Amino acid sequence: MSNCNSCPSNGSCSKDKSSCAVENNTMNNIKNVIGVMSGKGGVGKSTISALIAKNLSKKGYKVGVLDADITGPSIPRLLGIKNEKAKTSEQFIFPVETKDRIKVMSLNLLIENENEPVIWRGAMISNAVKQFWTDVLWEELDYLIIDMPPGTGDVPLTVMQSIPINGIVMISVPQDMVSMIVSKAVNMVRKMDIDIIGVVENMSYIQCPDCNKKIKIFDGEKNIEFLDKMNLNLLGELPMISSIGNISINGSITDKDTEKMFDSIVTNMINSMKEKESIMQ
Ligand SMILES: Nc1ncnc2c1ncn2[C@@H]1O[C@H](COP(=O)(O)OP(=O)(O)OP(=O)(O)O)[C@@H](O)[C@H]1O
Numbered sequence: 001m002s003n004c005n006s007c008p009s010n011g012s013c014s015k016d017k018s019s020c021a022v023e024n025n026t027m028n029n030i031k032n033v034i035g036v037m038s039g040k041g042g043v044g045k046s047t048i049s050a051l052i053a054k055n056l057s058k059k060g061y062k063v064g065v066l067d068a069d070i071t072g073p074s075i076p077r078l079l080g081i082k083n084e085k086a087k088t089s090e091q092f093i094f095p096v097e098t099k100d101r102i103k104v105m106s107l108n109l110l111i112e113n114e115n116e117p118v119i120w121r122g123a124m125i126s127n128a129v130k131q132f133w134t135d136v137l138w139e140e141l142d143y144l145i146i147d148m149p150p151g152t153g154d155v156p157l158t159v160m161q162s163i164p165i166n167g168i169v170m171i172s173v174p175q176d177m178v179s180m181i182v183s184k185a186v187n188m189v190r191k192m193d194i195d196i197i198g199v200v201e202n203m204s205y206i207q208c209p210d211c212n213k214k215i216k217i218f219d220g221e222k223n224i225e226f227l228d229k230m231n232l233n234l235l236g237e238l239p240m241i242s243s244i245g246n247i248s249i250n251g252s253i254t255d256k257d258t259e260k261m262f263d264s265i266v267t268n269m270i271n272s273m274k275e276k277e278s279i280m281q
Helices: 045-058 122-134 154-162 180-191 221-229 256-280
Strands: 029-038 063-067 103-105 140-147 167-172 196-201 234-237
Touching (some): 029 154, 029 256, 045 063, 045 167, 063 122, 180 196, 234 256
Parallel strands (some): 063 103, 196 234
8 A cells, every 4th residue: 555656745755765654545635644743731732633624624625633642532522523433344444524524533433432441552552543544534635634642652653654744733831832841742753854834832821801811821931932942933822711622512613813813823834834845846
């Protein structure tokens, strides 16, 4: 199945073919693969992966989400899939499609009871992620969003080695931004020769519901210095707000201001990818 012609990185890849560990499924034609990553857990990586997919789909793109967070799979719930299960044949695994036509693959769509924990060793988890790339029939997609496992361990490494990721969106919270945790994740991605599209600063501030004053809980200035030093592009900031925290219940961001902010983050992401693509050509 290994085939450079069907690889989303074809044309922008500097790897020697013999050292490439990526197996592509020739039945799929995926134009862009975006990994959503964070240095540590709980910062909003899955929530933002789901929201990026929804926004891209609303913009008219064909979108898929691969939930590579095998031991903490929250993508189906965030995208409103409650009871559906993925079907399989001898050759393929078929993704479940949401109401807004987003194709989704997650371990929770393959197991009987979503409350059962996945008590697997690292190698099994890595194999499941690889299969989500090689065996799932994604067909034609403009964007495949990968909700990466948190941190810089074995599974994120396997994802980066076995899936041709075009770029990473790094999620951080302001307190973390200046810490070595984000630096570690950024350096790992760069060592793997993968582009960092930019950073989304989540839970950046809260807003007073009465006077609309923005309240920054953490000191933000050092974050700008940090981004500069690391040569990172800030795609945007998001408040800590119930309309983001409740998307699995409401199905989408319910207030216009936050929706606008999110829309501009996704537009920045698309433009940044296009810019880098045109530089490489
Ligand atoms: N901007 C936000 N405002 C309010 N709540 C948020 C926001 N972003 C994320 N949350 C909430 O924070 C919690 C953690 O989010 P999420 O599960 O997306 O993080 P994660 O980084 O993917 O975690 P994990 O490492 O467990 O996969 C969730 O309860 C989510 O609803």
